[in-house]
Amino acid sequence: MDEKNLNLTLKIWRQAGPTSVGSFQDFKVSVSEDSSILEMIDDLNNELEGDGKEPVTFESDCREGICGTCGLVINGQPHGPIPKIATCQLHMRNFKNGDTIWIEPFRAKAFPIIKDLMVDRSGFDRIMESGGYVSVNTGGVPDANEIPISKDVAAEAFDAAACIGCGACVAACKNASAMLFVSAKVSQFSLLPQGQPERYDRVQKMVMKMDEMGFGSCTNTYACEAECPKGISIKNIARMNRDYIKARATSENLEV
Amino acid sequence: MGDLKSFIPEGNISDKWTNHKFNMKLINPANKRKYKLIVVGTGLAGASAAATLGQLGYEVEAFTFHDSARRAHSIAAQGGINASKNYQNDGDSVFRLFYDTVKGGDFRSREANVHRLAEVSESIIDQCVAQGVPFARDYGGLLDNRSFGGAQVSRTFYAKGQTGQQLLLGAYSALNKEVAKGTVKLYSRKEMVDLVVIDGKARGIIVRDLETGAIEKYSAHAVIIATGGYGNVFFLSTNAMNSNATASWRAHKRGAYFGNPCFTQIHPTCLPVHGEGQSKLTLMSESLRNDGRIWVSKTKGDMRSPDQIPEEERDYYLERKYPSFGNLSPRDISSRSAKEVVDDGRGAQGQEAVYLDFKDAINRLGKHAIEEKYGNLFEIYETITGENPYKLPMKIYPAPHYTMGGLWVDYNLMSNLPGLFVLGEANFSDHGANRLGASALMQGLADGYFVIPYTIGNYLAEDKPELLPTDHEEFSKHEKEFDELVDKLMSINGKTTVDTFHKKLGRIMWNKVGMARNEKGLNEAIKEISELREEFWKDLKLVGTKDGVNQTLERAGRVVDYLELGELMAVDALDRNESCGAHFREEYQTGEGEAKRNDEDYTYVSAWEFKDLGRWELHKEDLDFEYVKLATRSYK
Numbered sequence: 001m002d003e004k005n006l007n008l009t010l011k012i013w014r015q016a017g018p019t020s021v022g023s024f025q026d027f028k029v030s031v032s033e034d035s036s037i038l039e040m041i042d043d044l045n046n047e048l049e050g051d052g053k054e055p056v057t058f059e060s061d062c063r064e065g066i067c068g069t070c071g072l073v074i075n076g077q078p079h080g081p082i083p084k085i086a087t088c089q090l091h092m093r094n095f096k097n098g099d100t101i102w103i104e105p106f107r108a109k110a111f112p113i114i115k116d117l118m119v120d121r122s123g124f125d126r127i128m129e130s131g132g133y134v135s136v137n138t139g140g141v142p143d144a145n146e147i148p149i150s151k152d153v154a155a156e157a158f159d160a161a162a163c164i165g166c167g168a169c170v171a172a173c174k175n176a177s178a179m180l181f182v183s184a185k186v187s188q189f190s191l192l193p194q195g196q197p198e199r200y201d202r203v204q205k206m207v208m209k210m211d212e213m214g215f216g217s218c219t220n221t222y223a224c225e226a227e228c229p230k231g232i233s234i235k236n237i238a239r240m241n242r243d244y245i246k247a248r249a250t251s252e253n254l255e256v
Numbered sequence: 257m258g259d260l261k262s263f264i265p266e267g268n269i270s271d272k273w274t275n276h277k278f279n280m281k282l283i284n285p286a287n288k289r290k291y292k293l294i295v296v297g298t299g300l301a302g303a304s305a306a307a308t309l310g311q312l313g314y315e316v317e318a319f320t321f322h323d324s325a326r327r328a329h330s331i332a333a334q335g336g337i338n339a340s341k342n343y344q345n346d347g348d349s350v351f352r353l354f355y356d357t358v359k360g361g362d363f364r365s366r367e368a369n370v371h372r373l374a375e376v377s378e379s380i381i382d383q384c385v386a387q388g389v390p391f392a393r394d395y396g397g398l399l400d401n402r403s404f405g406g407a408q409v410s411r412t413f414y415a416k417g418q419t420g421q422q423l424l425l426g427a428y429s430a431l432n433k434e435v436a437k438g439t440v441k442l443y444s445r446k447e448m449v450d451l452v453v454i455d456g457k458a459r460g461i462i463v464r465d466l467e468t469g470a471i472e473k474y475s476a477h478a479v480i481i482a483t484g485g486y487g488n489v490f491f492l493s494t495n496a497m498n499s500n501a502t503a504s505w506r507a508h509k510r511g512a513y514f515g516n517p518c519f520t521q522i523h524p525t526c527l528p529v530h531g532e533g534q535s536k537l538t539l540m541s542e543s544l545r546n547d548g549r550i551w552v553s554k555t556k557g558d559m560r561s562p563d564q565i566p567e568e569e570r571d572y573y574l575e576r577k578y579p580s581f582g583n584l585s586p587r588d589i590s591s592r593s594a595k596e597v598v599d600d601g602r603g604a605q606g607q608e609a610v611y612l613d614f615k616d617a618i619n620r621l622g623k624h625a626i627e628e629k630y631g632n633l634f635e636i637y638e639t640i641t642g643e644n645p646y647k648l649p650m651k652i653y654p655a656p657h658y659t660m661g662g663l664w665v666d667y668n669l670m671s672n673l674p675g676l677f678v679l680g681e682a683n684f685s686d687h688g689a690n691r692l693g694a695s696a697l698m699q700g701l702a703d704g705y706f707v708i709p710y711t712i713g714n715y716l717a718e719d720k721p722e723l724l725p726t727d728h729e730e731f732s733k734h735e736k737e738f739d740e741l742v743d744k745l746m747s748i749n750g751k752t753t754v755d756t757f758h759k760k761l762g763r764i765m766w767n768k769v770g771m772a773r774n775e776k777g778l779n780e781a782i783k784e785i786s787e788l789r790e791e792f793w794k795d796l797k798l799v800g801t802k803d804g805v806n807q808t809l810e811r812a813g814r815v816v817d818y819l820e821l822g823e824l825m826a827v828d829a830l831d832r833n834e835s836c837g838a839h840f841r842e843e844y845q846t847g848e849g850e851a852k853r854n855d856e857d858y859t860y861v862s863a864w865e866f867k868d869l870g871r872w873e874l875h876k877e878d879l880d881f882e883y884v885k886l887a888t889r890s891y892k
């Protein structure tokens with residue numbers, strides 16, 4: 001066996017379908033420290049398949065921390081123990097020989113489990129459809145440099161826009177609140193001049209949809225920020241709350 | 257003489273698109289909603305197309321195998337997007353972008369398409385900014401630019417190292433706006449598994465629901481495929497894990513010609529392979545070449561740590577060989593040069609890798625400036641390798657990255673099958689034998705926002721296709737054929753897993769149809785691939801059922817296609833007895849080891865018609881170079 005290999009025990013959540021009862025299953029693996037945790041599961045799956053057993057269902061795509069597809073709870077933490085990375089970026093050199101690793105799906109009422117580690121996060125898309133855009137059509141827009149934006153404002157908007165929609169914030173929150181995710185999008189647009197015309201309308205629509213999709217309320221525990229792979233700041237939540245209060249005070253059209 | 261017509265409009269190159277837009281037939285706004293359009297893929301090309309067509313009033317159904325449109329492979333693009341805005345006042349223009357792209361593509365692209373691309377590039381930036389895409393800005397609050405390989409002007413717009421993400425989220429937001437209005441119906445977790453062709457026209461698609469396993473039929477007046485490239489035929493590539501060729505390949509098997517399949521780009525700056533368990537390769541944006549210097553030791557087998565190798569013992573081989581473009585030489589040239597020094601035994605510490613060094617840039621500009629430009633890329637590097645690139649140079653090596661080839665399309669982006677349109681990386685059209693950096697995002701958005709909305713209207717108005725019901729016997733026949741394919745896969749009951757086959761194919765492709773090819777290797781590859789295919793159908797081990805989620809079945813279906821496509825890539829590479837762009841045939845090189853084109857015999861697009869398994873007929877589209885004169889590329 002390779003010197004650099006780690007021998008580990010994995011406890012992985014298995015669940016056949018949305019309504020089935022799930023449980024942890026144990027696996028022994030030997031893995032190179034240069035591998036990522038998802039490569040470790042790839043290997044495990046390849047072995048399971050070779051033995052004619054059901055591989056572990058999990059999702060990933062870019063494996064570079066940008067698409068937001070992967071998302072596992074590792075040893076109790078969404079995206080694992082290392083701050084500011086997504087699950088796919090977690091490399092095995094961060095573990096020790098002999099470790100036991102617990103691997104579970106993101107858990108939240110609004111993210112039902114589909115199979116094993118695969119969950120349904122389409123609630124996020126529904127929120128985005130409710131107002132996460134600037135309503136411009138294709139064509140007929142001004143020259144890009146006719147809208148000067150100070151470097152600082154652009155940078156702040158970018159930082160909010162960097163959210164990858166992974167849902168770790170929801171999984172980390174004891175209330176399963178989606179405030180960090182929603183506030184990131186709301187902030188991107190409320191900071192930029194392009195977002196001003198719909199600023200107050202947008203925040204109301206998105207918050208309403210968020211509640212409707214079954215996400216919980218925010219009680220300021222900041223667990224979301226701690227687990228966010230992109231370092232999305234809770235300042236965005238404060239900004240969104242301000243916009244929301246102002247919107248409620250000035251508009252009646254969306255009162256419910 | 258080529259037999260394929262591309263329908264390039266008459267007139268001077270700079271008037272063609274304008275004239276064509278005027279001459280094309282229109283559909284009046286009230287009638288648009290009577291037309292149903294299917295868009296497969298919601299990456300940059302598909303999302304921008306679906307959003308714009310929905311906004312125009314068509315009834316659009318968009319499909320993605322992803323759980324959300326926001327996750328398409330486009331999201332991973334790092335470096336930037338080109339546009340001929342000339343905001344930097346450094347001499348850029350539509351004509352220069354056109355010229356650079358034709359030259360960069362080594363004279364194997366269609367001039368009229370490339371010119372149109374350069375023309376609409378400016379509108380793309382305007383559009384994205386209006387959507388709230390947070391591009392990088394300078395201190396005056398205006399848009400910032402950087403330069404990319406193959407260009408001597410700064411025309412690349414960027415958002416840190418996350419340009420693709422920000423552009424895709426922009427297109428996704430435009431799409432959401434239309435979904436909210438009800439003009440676009442979005443189907444996620446549904447994979448197109450066949451194209452329904454009736455009487456020679458594209459009439460709809462067959463889809464597998466990835467959650468339930470159900471097979472479904474959808475009918476439309478026209479089908480648009482925007483499903484990305486086929487780089488994953490190599491198994492290890494920079495493409496996302498799930499990127500695949502299935503939509504394009506199944507359309508090909510239903511009659512759509514495949515253009516220039518052997519034109520695949522190997523990107524020069526990726527992280528080297530770490531071991532057997534590796535699942536994919538990570539790109540380090542080529543924008544790093546703006547400030548990083550590429551070198552290896554002058555000595556063979558030099559195992560010293562790079563900081564122990566003195567300046568005079570380093571070979572900055574790109575700067576040496578190509579003094580005017582240096583580290584910014586085009587991708588094909590940079591990749592091949594890296595392979596040359598590694599083959600010469602001078603790889604970084606004995607590995608298949610070369611150094612990309614930021615020491616000089618940090619000394620010149622300060623660490624802060626470098627961090628601002630490339631901070632997240634440096635972080636990515638450190639997370640993956642455990643090494644700090646501010647202190648030690650990065651180690652990089654070329655990897656399969658992008659496919660210039662794809663389904664053949666005419667000037668209107670329609671394939672040879674009426675009613676089938678192909679956009680983005682999935683088509684072959686604009687990059688010739690080599691794509692310049694930051695031009696794929698541009699092409700995807702050009703196709704989706706600004707080209708297809710015009711050209712599809714003309715097709716619908718002229719051709720007046722009718723909508724066939726999905727209970728038409730041909731739809732049922734297509735559905736049944738797919739179901740049989742699944743049953744066949746599930747019943748092989750052999751011993752070898754899908755990934756094992758995919759890795760084996762990848763190795764053949766990388767070794768024999770990769771960065772350098774020759775006649776002997778290609779003939780071997782053709783034989784080995786068809787043998788591997790036979791073995792696959794005898795010995796595949798596939799677990800699970802066809803109902804519900806079965807990711808192994810999904811992958812198996814994709815590998816079935818790669819095992820056929822891989823062969824066509826080798827066939828095409830063998831047919832093209834010349835070196836051009838990324839297609840390097842060892843038999844055809846200059847005394848200095850540069851690619852030697854054969855314009856006399858090969859100034860054409862190869863468009864392959866599928867006849868039977870392992871059998872194709874070649875059609876040719878002749879290429880004319882009226883505005884950029886055929887010349888040997890020189891980046892010296």
Ligand SMILES: Cc1cc2nc3c(=O)[nH]c(=O)nc-3n(C[C@H](O)[C@H](O)[C@H](O)COP(=O)(O)OP(=O)(O)OC[C@H]3O[C@@H](n4cnc5c(N)ncnc54)[C@H](O)[C@@H]3O)c2cc1C
Nearest residue numbers: 297298299300301330333335336448484680681694696697
């Ligand atoms: C790591 C990396 C970095 C890059 N950086 C740059 C850069 O800086 N600048 C640049 O210009 N280019 C860059 N590129 C290239 C560029 O990102 C791609 O060429 C481009 O994004 C492709 O866009 P697309 O819309 O054609 O396809 P994709 O973004 O690949 O989208 C494909 C879509 O089709 C769907 N799909 C596929 N098959 C099916 C099916 N059978 N059924 C249903 N749906 C299907 C997918 O779900 C997805 O929605 C980069 C590429 C990589 C790999």
Ligand code: SF4
Nearest residue numbers: 163164166167169228
């Ligand atoms: S805010 Fe952070 S944790 Fe939440 S979805 Fe966005 S990137 Fe993920």
Ligand code: FES
Nearest residue numbers: 061063068070088
């Ligand atoms: S797989 Fe894309 S973020 Fe992890």
